[in-house]
Amino acid sequence: MLNQKDFKDLNSIDKNMFSIQDQLAKLRAEKINFSIVKPATLGEGIQEFSFEEQTQLQAFFDQHGSTINSLKFVPASGLASRMFSFLREFIETFDPLNVSIEDYFADGQKKEFLFFVEHIEEYPFYLNIKKHIDKKKGPFKNRTQFIFHFVKTLLEDQNLGMEGKAKALLPIFNSSKELNKTAYEFQILEALSLFSNTSKVKIHFAIDPDQFSEFIALEKEFCKQLSMRDQKRLQIDYSIQNTNTDSISLNENGTILKDDKKQIIFRKAGHGALLENIKRIQSDLVFIKTIDSIWPNDNRSVNTQKFLGGLYLKSRFKIELLLKDLRKNVPDSIEKTLSFIKESFHIDHDQLLSSSTFEEKKIFLIEFLNRPFRVCGMIVNKGKPGGGPFWIEKDEQIYLQIVESSELEGKKYTLEEGFFFNPVNMVCGLKDFEQKDWDLEKFKDDDRCIISKKVHNGKTIKIFEYPGLWNGSMAYWNSIFVKIPQATFRSLKTINDCLEQKKN
Secondary structure: OOOHHHHHHHHHOOOOHHHHHHHHHHHHHOOOOOEEEEEOEEOEEEEOOOHHHHHHHHHHHHHHHHHOOEEEEEEOOOEOHHHHHHHHHHHHHOOOOOOOHHHHOOOOOOHHHHHHHHOHHHOOOHHHHHHHHHHHOOOOOOHHHHHHHHHHHHHHOOOOOOOOOEHHHOOOEOOOOOOOEOHHHHHHHHHHHHOOOOOOEEEEEEEOHHHHHHHHHHHHHHHOOOOHHHHHHEEEEEEEOOHHHOEOEEOOOOOEOEOOOOOEOOEOOOHHHHHHHHHOOOOOEEEEEOOOOOOOOOOHHHHHHHHHHHHHHHHHHHHHHHHHHHHOOOOOHHHHHHHHHHHHHOOOOOOOOOOOOHHHHHHHHHHHHOOOEEEEEEEEOOOOOOEEEEEEEEOOEEEEEEEEHHHHOOOOOOHHHOOEEOOOEEEEEOEOOOOOEOOHHHHOOHHHOEEEEEEEOOEEEEEEEOOOOOOHHHOOOEEEEEEOOHHHOOOOOOHHHHHHHHHO
8 A cells, every 4th residue: 555655755756646546456456357259360350452452552642641741650768688688698607718609508508699609790780899899809819709709899888889778779780881770760761761752751759768869869960861852851759758657566465666765666667658659749640660670671661551551541531421421411321331340440330230220320330430540550470479469358349459468368369379460560540530639548448557577676576557559558449450561570579680581
């Protein structure tokens, strides 16, 4: 329970008391009140478009996208430290004077490190680091000493070290023109291609405040390389996760996690907290994509985003016409709307409305359509960690949702049993059909908070995260899920994923 000191401390940092009490209750309840009906599949939740249809929708976006105030939103606050965990373990446990590299992975348990060593010359940063350590530390007596100093420099060097950087700022992507580029730079280049027909190209990064100066420095340096036209078109903005969204945690005995001074310890509350950042964006249409999902010099990613954008715009224009016809009592508007909902959202309301009057059907369908909607790309599930599309049941209603893997714990289905995976490549509308901002809080399922366990100072704690940005935070949006190419997705969980094609 919260004591008087807790209340005083919370008031001093302007924390919402109701929110803290709510987090506490949900942490102790640890119940997610929905059930999984089945995974979404082709024809039952997921649509597939032919190459010709996709090309037509790409052209539709190019034609109409310039009239829409669009923006690309990239969550980019993640730090890179986890990517280097196996290299950090090596530095902390290895004795380069008395043990050889071969002995280090002789037990067969260090496969990630073995891969790194075997392919070390193929990493984009290899030449820069080799040149640096040859000058500062060389010549080396043997390969063991070279590898040790290479890894130590990669992690810790003031200029070349990467362990403490934001993942977005790691120069780990190959380019046809330059060896070392960052995901940040390639996301900007992708936005310039995506919005090629617009006078203003807007991209927004949600970042860690401690990394702000590094982002600004790279922005200035990178923009100098762009054409004058692109420099004038480009508008880069940043936001940080509001500290008011930080959440509490519980110890194993159910008490609130505190520090040595009895102050409550707050943690970042997951990507669901970024809903606050999204709400502040002044755009009609937002493309959301994860920072590391980049394949340099590959236009399939841009074409796929244009396809998703074209499908969104075409569907939105259709919904606007349907709403207009429903409000005018056009005779066949009910049938046309039911058909559209069935085809686009895979929801059949025929039986539900079978005994309803025209007026009752009209009211129901207007309410159903008059909400935010999104178009989300889905790829075939290859076992990557994350979430996927499922049909869920809650309060006797069936919904098509993106479900996070942690939400599936104790459920009938696992993520591995899902046929599709959510790569976070989506287009979301932020304006209603009268060009007013949606009140996004109304379409969020607060019960879909994510409760999980972490280790803090060697002890297990239970942490609270807000409903995931594309999960419970968009629970009551209308969703169109479509199959997109596997090659448009990339996830860098470790530094070895830079060479993903080698790994596969």
